Amino acid sequence: xxxxxxxxxxxxxxQLTRAERQLxxxxxxxxxxxxxxxxxxxxEKAGVSAPTVVRMVQKLGFSGFPEFQSALREELEAQIxxxxxxxxxxxxxxxxxxxxxxxxDAVIANIRQTLAHADPAEFDAVTxxxxxxxxxxxxxxxxxxxxxxxxxxxxxxxxxxxxxxIRTTSNAWPHDLLDLARGDVVVLYDVRRYENSxxxxxxxxxxxxxxxxxxxxxxxxxIARHAAYSFNCRIEAPSAWDSTTAMLLLSETLIAxxxxxxxxxxxxxxxxxxxxxxxxxxxxxFV
Amino acid sequence: xxxxxxxxxxxxxxQLTRAERQLxxxxxxxxxxxxxxxxxxxxEKAGVSAPTVVRMVQKLGFSGFPEFQSALREELEAQIxxxxxxxxxxxxxxxxxxxxxxxxDAVIANIRQTLAHADPAEFDAVTxxxxxxxxxxxxxxxxxxxxxxxxxxxxxxxxxxxxxxIRTTSNAWPHDLLDLARGDVVVLYDVRRYENSxxxxxxxxxxxxxxxxxxxxxxxxxIARHAAYSFNCRIEAPSAWDSTTAMLLLSETLIAxxxxxxxxxxxxxxxxxxxxxxxxxxxxxFV
DNA sequence: GGCGCGATGAAACTATGATTACAAAATCGG
DNA sequence: CCGATTTTGTAATCATAGTTTCATCGCGCC
Numbered sequence: 001x002x003x004x005x006x007x008x009x010x011x012x013x014x015q016l017t018r019a020e021r022q023l024x025x026x027x028x029x030x031x032x033x034x035x036x037x038x039x040x041x042x043x044e045k046a047g048v049s050a051p052t053v054v055r056m057v058q059k060l061g062f063s064g065f066p067e068f069q070s071a072l073r074e075e076l077e078a079q080i081x082x083x084x085x086x087x088x089x090x091x092x093x094x095x096x097x098x099x100x101x102x103x104x105d106a107v108i109a110n111i112r113q114t115l116a117h118a119d120p121a122e123f124d125a126v127t128x129x130x131x132x133x134x135x136x137x138x139x140x141x142x143x144x145x146x147x148x149x150x151x152x153x154x155x156x157x158x159x160x161x162x163x164x165x166i167r168t169t170s171n172a173w174p175h176d177l178l179d180l181a182r183g184d185v186v187v188l189y190d191v192r193r194y195e196n197s198x199x200x201x202x203x204x205x206x207x208x209x210x211x212x213x214x215x216x217x218x219x220x221x222x223i224a225r226h227a228a229y230s231f232n233c234r235i236e237a238p239s240a241w242d243s244t245t246a247m248l249l250l251s252e253t254l255i256a257x258x259x260x261x262x263x264x265x266x267x268x269x270x271x272x273x274x275x276x277x278x279x280x281x282x283x284x285x286f287v
Numbered sequence: 288x289x290x291x292x293x294x295x296x297x298x299x300x301x302q303l304t305r306a307e308r309q310l311x312x313x314x315x316x317x318x319x320x321x322x323x324x325x326x327x328x329x330x331e332k333a334g335v336s337a338p339t340v341v342r343m344v345q346k347l348g349f350s351g352f353p354e355f356q357s358a359l360r361e362e363l364e365a366q367i368x369x370x371x372x373x374x375x376x377x378x379x380x381x382x383x384x385x386x387x388x389x390x391x392d393a394v395i396a397n398i399r400q401t402l403a404h405a406d407p408a409e410f411d412a413v414t415x416x417x418x419x420x421x422x423x424x425x426x427x428x429x430x431x432x433x434x435x436x437x438x439x440x441x442x443x444x445x446x447x448x449x450x451x452x453i454r455t456t457s458n459a460w461p462h463d464l465l466d467l468a469r470g471d472v473v474v475l476y477d478v479r480r481y482e483n484s485x486x487x488x489x490x491x492x493x494x495x496x497x498x499x500x501x502x503x504x505x506x507x508x509x510i511a512r513h514a515a516y517s518f519n520c521r522i523e524a525p526s527a528w529d530s531t532t533a534m535l536l537l538s539e540t541l542i543a544x545x546x547x548x549x550x551x552x553x554x555x556x557x558x559x560x561x562x563x564x565x566x567x568x569x570x571x572x573f574v
Numbered sequence: 575g576g577c578g579c580g581a582t583g584a585a586a587c588t589a590t591g592a593t594t595a596c597a598a599a600a601t602c603g604g
Numbered sequence: 605c606c607g608a609t610t611t612t613g614t615a616a617t618c619a620t621a622g623t624t625t626c627a628t629c630g631c632g633c634c
Contacts, residue, residue, distance in 0.1 A: 010406055017610085017611060017612085018507075018600095018611080018612090019611075019612060019613090020611095021507065022506075025404070025505055025519075028403060028404060029400055029403075030364070031403075033360065033363065033364045036323060036360055037357070037360060038590085038591060038592090039591065039592060039593095040590090040591070040592095048612080048613085049612070049613045049614080050591085050592075050593085050613090051592095051593075051594080051612075051613070051614090052611090052612065052613080053592095054592070054593060054594090055611095055612090064592070064593075065591090065592060065593090066591095066592080066620090070324070073320065073323055073324060076320065076323075077317070077320045080320065090398075090399065090402035090403070091402045091403065091405055091407060094405075094407035094410075095407075098407055099540060099543060099544045099547065100402060100405060100407055100410060100540055101402075103536075103539065103540040103543055104398065104402055104536065104540070107398075107536055107539075108395070108398070111377070111391065111394075111395070112377065115377035115378045115387060115388075115391055116377070116378065118378055118380075118381075118387060119380060120378060120380050120381035120382075120385055120387055123381075123387060143441075144441065146437070147434040147435070147437045147438040147441070148434070150433070150434045150437065151434040151531075154430075154431065154434070155528060193564075237539065237543065238543065239539075239542070239543035239546060239547075240543075240546055240550075240553065240557070241442060241539075241542065241543070241546070243536075243539050244438075244535070244539075245532060245535050245536050245539060248531070248532050248535050249390075249391065249394055249530075249532050252390065252394075252524065252526075252528075252530050252531075252532060253386060253387055253390040253391070255526070255528065256386060256390055256524065256525065256526035256527075256528070257386045259526060259527055259528070260386065260526075263527075266527065270527070277480070304580085304581060304582085305581080305582095306581075306582065306583095307581095325620085325621060325622090326621065326622060326623095327620095327621070327622090335582085335583085336582065336583045336584080337583085337621085337622070337623085338582075338583065338584090338622095338623075338624080338625095339581090339582070339583080340622090341622070341623060341624090342581095342582095351622070351623075352621085352622060352623090353590090353621095353622080
């Protein structure tokens with residue numbers, strides 16, 4: 001019985017039903033505060049009904065909601081009176097030095113610094129470029145960053161026409177540049193161990209009058225000199241490799257910004273896409 | 288109304304009667320915990336009657352005990368909410384409501400919640416599985432998540448032998464499962480608009496005795512039932528799409544953990560890789 | 575010491591919150 | 605695709621917590 005409600009929830013997490021899991025998430029979301037109010041408020045917050053709450057706390061081994069609540073209060077009291085337990089780790093369940101906490105610390109620091117250095121005017125300008133459907137968009141990444149390029153490409157494709165992914169890892173990439181016209185946009189990802197082929201691509205694109213947008217690391221790829229806009233993302237991590245999380249964040253934000261700017265068109269394209277998905281039955285019908 | 292209950296009590300302290308002062312002392316003694324329980328318990332603790340409590344909170348300006356209690360809860364919540372989150376502006380240069388700040392806010396919240404839900408024991412178990420080079424590893428993602436799968440695959444490949452990437456977006460994926468043996472590990476990514484082919488893959492893998500590791504969203508893919516381990520990542524974003532940043536973070540952390548565990552081997556493999564890169568002149572010599 | 579007034583708690587009452595029963599919905603297996 | 609089973613929410617019920625009333629108590633004052 002020395003077990004906290006949080007632990008109990010985790011223990012039974014696997015045997016919970018859909019609504020119960022939803023509820024468990026809501027409780028854990030800002031634990032234990034949300035459990036201290038009346039049952040109806042908790043139910044509403046979790047988007048389930050009050051009986052579901054009762055059933056779930058009974059599954060956790062409490063006789064009913066009041067007992068559960070009083071357990072929460074006791075835990076909270078113990079925690080508050082013990083200042084060592086101050087909330088400064090990401091995964092409460094993991095020890096302080098666990099890699100889950102160490103790595104997340106580093107990534108948050110990366111995000112903070114990346115955002116601090118990002119120029120909103122530049123960001124808005126890039127958004128405008130990408131939202132302009134008269135310009136074709138080419139997206140390219142290197143060995144490590146190809147996954148990011150692919151991700152950006154996938155989403156931009158839904159938002160607007162004329163988006164192409166270039167694989168610089170294959171040596172057929174010059175084929176992809178045949179249609180490149182003055183004023184087109186080339187988005188490049190390049191992080192350290194900067195790649196020759198990506199640099200070549202940027203040189204050619206710049207020469208042909210395309211606007212290059214570069215996502216690079218804090219040490220800046222040599223491509224920067226050819227780029228009209230460049231975002232420097234911190235990528236340091238407590239690992240033999242770097243973390244591209246901040247870079248993904250910036251890319252996703254860019255996607256969101258472009259989409260916001262071109263929402264009318266995007267919505268139509270999404271509808272068309274949905275219709276095609278329905279026709280192909282790729283996805284499960286519900287949920 | 289920005290006044291805390293504590294301050295209000297102090298303000299009216301002088302005009303309180305004997306029983307009320309007794310009660311006030313009890314509340315302030317371990318504020319605000321004692322006010323969170325039922326009125327009877329507080330009354331008992333203070334050695335007064337329930338009506339006294341009601342009269343007193345009304346003197347404080349609350350309509351009744353429930354309102355008083357809910358004010359206490361709010362105060363407490365504001366007090367313990369993680370200070371790390373209280374970063375009101377990520378990009379100082381951008382206005383408060385700029386998408387750079389809005390999106391980052393959402394992603395940080397996702398990361399925090401994802402980490403809060405992650406079970407370190409489960410994480411460590413998955414690390415061990417992936418570090419065990421006797422087990423082959425298969426990595427698969429769907430339409431949206433393929434980029435993540437590719438990223439994990441790329442890095443795991445450097446750390447250990449026997450890693451394969453499966454494209455569930457192509458219908459030739461069953462070919463990739465021909466060699467799947469009991470005890471192998473299948474890492475799956477599946478977020479909403481859960482895909483049928485990924486589910487099928489999971490079913491087959493589970494049937495063949497492979498261990499499934501699932502990265503999914505907070506609503507949980509139906510694959511969860513076949514998975515030995517599953518990580519639920521928050522993916523909500525102020526956008527028509529979701530954000531997979533938290534998922535990438537967790538994946539990168541996993542990569543770092545596996546690498547840490549198998550560092551000797553990883554180092555040798557990295558050296559070999561470097562040698563090959565040198566031979567191919569893919570990368571720029573310096574910087 | 576008795577009178578009057580505010581303070582207080584017991585008890586009745588009311589409202590609200592928790593629980594249960596049941597029916598609808600979703601899911602699963604064939 | 606259909607019937608069985610589980611899950612879930614709605615509505616009714618029950619319990620408990622909060623409030624009000626009112627009689628009592630203590631205290632100061634005459």
